[in-house]
Amino acid sequence: MNASTLTRKPYTPKEAVDRLRHGDLGAWPVVGGLIAIAVVFGSLNEHFLSPENLTNLALQMAATGTISLGIIMVLLLGEIDLSAGSVSGLCAVVMAILSVRHGWNPVLAIVVALAAGALIGLLHGIMFTRLRMPSFVVTLAGLIGWQGLLLYLLGEGGIVNLPFDGFVAKLSDTWLPPWLAWVIIVLLVAVSGGSSLLTRRLRLAAELPVPPAWWTATKIGGLAVVLVAVLLVMSADRGVPLLLVIFGTLVVAFDLVLRHTVFGRWMYAVGGNVEAARRAGIGVTRIRVLAFVLSSTLAAFGGILSASRLSAVNQGSGGSDILLMAIAAAVIGGTSLFGGRGRTYAALLGILVIQSITNGMFLLSVDSSVRYMVTAAVLALAVAIDSLARRGSAT
Incomplete structure (x- = not known):
């Protein structure tokens, strides 16, 4: 198994220095990147570091960050979930239709939407573990299929507006x-x-x-x-903002689960070495299924938070670049694409980097094409650092 095994120990300063020498840079590149982003955009536009803009930044990153948090659960196993964006949009639509068109209590509608997300994740997990289908294919099919179901549920209208003074809308305005x-x-x-x-x-x-x-x-x-x-x-x-508190609470809660529970240790063990975990008596199939369930459930919750900010759901819910940004945030934040290494704080750090770049370029009136290229470069750099870290730890 790799650095994250069944028993993880805290690192002393000396061990931290040794890890840096071997290429395992941890979160330091991300922290350095955030400092560089603050310096560059802060010098180019004085509004970037203003309290108003930083507060807006916190609001913008909560929904996609929550989706990214779910993707981390799957990445820790060395797998991928390409359906997270579509699942977030579909579950937000389910919540909106139940609460607006059918008059359900908003809290009950949210619970049903989250349950729908969990069932979708369960289906993905079963297809992956029982049918031996690659996670890429399973979730790619989900990306297309759940997007189609979203369009079917919305019908010809294509949009459902949420009451501005309703419970869901208040989540982003509290x-x-x-x-x-x-x-x-x-x-x-x-x-x-x-x-x-x-x-x-x-x-x-x-x-x-x-x-x-x-x-x-x-x-x-x-x-x-x-x-x-x-x-x-x-x-x-x-x-x-309440949205930031909700997102932060999820990050802290899942970090505690991964670091201080048997389930968390099993997640790292399966991601580090599947065969070794199986021989150690770990229920690999159960862990994999639970990872997909968590991914889809958190995607559903992220979609609900996004609907809260927009006070509506439409045919574009969960679409555009949401999935790509969520995956990029997880990787940029330090979660390894090869499995077995990463923490939930990667969702917070990674989405902060991406949203800061997006926000800064928006203030500078930079074309979106440039933003995509810059984000791609940052993502490529993060993967390169991860690859170098693995190579260094193997020597």
């Missing part, structure tokens, strides 16, 4: 009061710090190596500084 935002930051730092300290205590009890206490404290303090900075910037505008 801002946390300052006191609640501070409480959430305190809780996030406490959960992160508690998780790190608990892991350290358990490893000490098992007489396993642990990083120095100052290293753990530095990481917790760095997280606190970043979160406070984000809060202060957004407080200068409208405040912290």
Whole structure:
């Protein structure tokens, strides 16, 4: 198995330096890229780093970032899900039709839409594991088929408008009061710090190596500084949007699941070496099916968040470049296309890079063709770094 195995240990500063020397750069290229993007676009347009624009950036990345989070679940196994965009649009349409045309309670309509996404993922997983169909073919068929079902459900009208004052639309137009935002930051730092300290205590009890206490404290303090900075910037505008909180909560929750549960360790094990995982007694088929279920369910939720921002669903829901941006975000954020390596924070970092590039070029009135080429170059660079990292870790 590769770096992410059944038992993952925290890295000490010395081990982190050794990993860098062997080509495993982790999230540092992404962080460096974000700094470069901020410097370049901030110098070219003073509005780029304004609180208003940064708040809009947070709103823009939530939906696609959620879809990207689901794709990471499949990428960790070394597979791919090309149907995520179509699934997001279809489930958003299901939610809109039930709540608007049939008068269902919006919350119940959302639950049904998420269940539909889970069933689609289950179907994909069964086709992949039981029929031995390549995930590329299964999800490519899904991309086409679910898009067709979306068009069929919408009918001739082709659009369903959501009430501007309804529950779904309010998801993207709700801002946390300052006191609640501070409480959430305190809780996030406490959960992160508690998780790190608990892991350290358990490893000490098992007489396993642990990083120095100052290293753990530095990481917790760095997280606190970043979160406070984000809060202060957004407080200068409208405040912290609920969409960002929802997306951030999903990222943190799935990160904890992948790092601190048996299911998460099995995910990394299957992605690292399928045969070794099977011989270790891991239910490979079950893990693969669950990965596709999670991917489609999160795609469905991302589609609902997108519908909330637009207050409507239409024939283009889940289409355009949403799928490509979601996959690119996962890879740019550091998730390996070869499986076995990556964290959910890749969705956050990757979508932040892509949306920052998109937003910056929009402010500069750059043609969309140039944006596509720049995004392609960034994606190619991320894959090249991943390939070099694998080559370095193998030597």
